[in-house]
Amino acid sequence: MKRLSKSNLGIVVVCYDTGADFIQRLSKYIVVSNNVILVINKFSSFKKQQDLIHSVAEVFHSNISDGSLRIEELPDNLGIAAAMNHGIRQLMDKCEWVLFFDDDTMLNCQNVDELSDELNGAITYIGDRKLGIFALGYHADDSQVDSRHDKDAGATHYIEKYAVISSGSIIAVDTFKKFGLFEEGYFIDSVDVEYALRLKAGKFAIVQSSKPLMIHPIGRRYEINLLGKKILFSEHNSIRCYYIGRNRIAVGIKYMKQFPEIFLYSQLQTLFHIGRIVAFEDKKLVKIIRMLRGVAHGLTGKSGKLIPGGSK
Structure with missing residues (x-):
């Protein structure tokens, strides 16, 4: 079985016009990884961007000092795919797995072992086939007790998908080396769908857990x-x-x-x-x-x- 650890799991968080409550979410990511990359897609407000960076630097000074947290500012809003790719490139030589989060996604697990157990369950579920993407289950907000993924999976705990959202997706570095990175020409929307279909076309499985280990707002x-x-x-x-x-x-x-x-x-x-x-x-x-x-x-x-x- 493949075990995730704080050292072999990298996390890429894409930030754009991120709110002050992001600090709480970031603290959850740091619990499960020693390799967290914040990619700042240029905000619509320079002041808001600098306020976020200063807040992160103040609260997580020790993590920045020891290299477990890095802040990468892009020169423009280059889109979700370019931002994720920038983070991947920083992690390819030091991690085996990459986990992606949007800046409004709250991770809801106690430690990296909980993520590892879910990943291994997905690997067991698909048998001899290769795993392309493993996606965490989620609630749309913290007031919801139901999840469409729970309903899809039923009693199996896992379900195969054509595609999953990028936030909460775990992908092996070797997969990126084999299939390439995300398609930057899409900018936003369908970036995750295209990559999942690329892997499925290559006979890799896309699997989602029905266990909600994160809260991911859907928007308006x-x-x-x-x-x-x-x-x-x-x-x-x-x-x-x-x-x-x-x-x-x-x-x-x-x-x-x-x-x-x-x-x-x-x-x-x-x-x-x-x-x-x-x-x-x-x-x-x-x-x-x-x-x-x-x-x-x-x-x-x-x-x-x-x-x-x-x-x-």
Whole structure:
């Protein structure tokens, strides 16, 4: 069995416009790893970025001094994929595994052994096949007692997925060496989906635990009543709608031969998403225009960061 330890597990946390309550979350990460990298995607406010860095330096001075915590500032907001890749490169020669967190994700375990036991359970679950990604189960917020992953897995404790979110994902360094790093052209959205499908196409398994070892907020959500059943949906601003539309179609096209069902599902998702915007959300026109623009760019192979009003 493979054992995680504080020395062989690296953690990459991507920070953007991070709030002051991040200090509590960071203290949880340091409990399970001696190799924590904070990657600062340039904040929208210079003062807010410096305030966070000063707070971290003040509270975790000893960790910074002994090298168990490092702060890496990027020159611009380069997107989630570039930020994660920057962290991976810092850890590739010193760790065997990398665990990723968004800055709003709270880890909810006592020690690294608890993570290791979950990882080994996933390895046992897939038998002779190779593990590509192991994802921690999560609650959407600290008031929820249910988890969609609990329901998916049922009594098995583990379930195979097409894709999982990057926050809470554990990936072996050897996997990055074999398959490469995250696709930076996507900037945000579908970065985790593309990488999971890349591994699945290479016959590696994507496994999620049903045990919620973290709290991961979903963001702004709204509830609708559909055929007597209450359903929660996430609401995104117009720029996110662009990336969602673009990257869904890009991923679907890229893996159409291996996973034609993903291509069909992604297109149905986009149509349903537009329908939700029309029926339930504000700023309908700008969101729909940007989503359709994203779809057009995905079809023509455009990628990178959106420049509002520009050529992208």
